[in-house]
Amino acid sequence: MLPPPQLILSLLIGSVVLAGCATKETKPAEPPPQPVAAPQPAPAPALPECKEAPAKSKTAAKGKTKSTAKEPDCVPRAADKPATAAPVAPAAAAPAPAANTGGYDLSRNKPVTDSSKAVAGEGTPVKGINDWEGEISGIPAANSRFTKLKIGMSTREVKSILGDPTDWGQYSTGKMWIPFYLGSDRIRMEHVYKNEGRLIFAQESLGATGAFLVWIIHNPNERGYR
DSSP: OOOOHHHHHHHHHHHHHHHHHHHTSOOOOOOOOOOOOOOOOOOOOOOOBOSSOOOOOEEOGGGOEEOOOOSOOSBOOTTTSOOOOOOOOOOOOOOOOOOSSTTOOOTTOOOOSOGGGOOTTSSEEEEOGGGOEEEEESOOOTTOGGGGOOTTOBHHHHHHHHOSOSEEEEEEOGGGGSTTOOSSOSEEEEEEETTTEEEEEEEOSTTOOOEEEEEEEEOTTOOSOO
């Protein structure tokens, strides 16, 4: 006996509904793909030390250089490595030679071209031997004998170094007219040396015969006469 058509239709509809429900079930999410690390190159093996120096290049025709060296399969020995030159420190500048000034600093002096017009006080004041104070004017020549002198030397000592002057003379100073002044420098003596300049000596005191150097005037153009 066949089932009624209504039963068959109900069974078919139920099957379709169950199939649709089965297809709507949520599938489990798939895990994200994991990044794949790039393969690392294997470290190059350490090269052994060369037993001989690497081959040098040969020079071919037409000025071209043809290398005969192969790929390096060793490292140069310490003896084969070119020595690196140590940096050379620049040589220190040699100090400028000191001017021939007899030991005095005459850097502020100006040249004297006419010894008779030299003005006291425009030169370099110095303190010499035996507590004598004096002055040096002008700029000495390179071979000047005046650079051997010192303020405070006596006329006799100066003559032992330079010899006799080519000319000489004497004159009185303003101290001559000071009442009751009996000290030094009342009278001055002037010695002239050709191509050297002039030397001024001050009398030690009233009645004394000695005189001492108080002023050196450098003048390479000195005529030699007053």
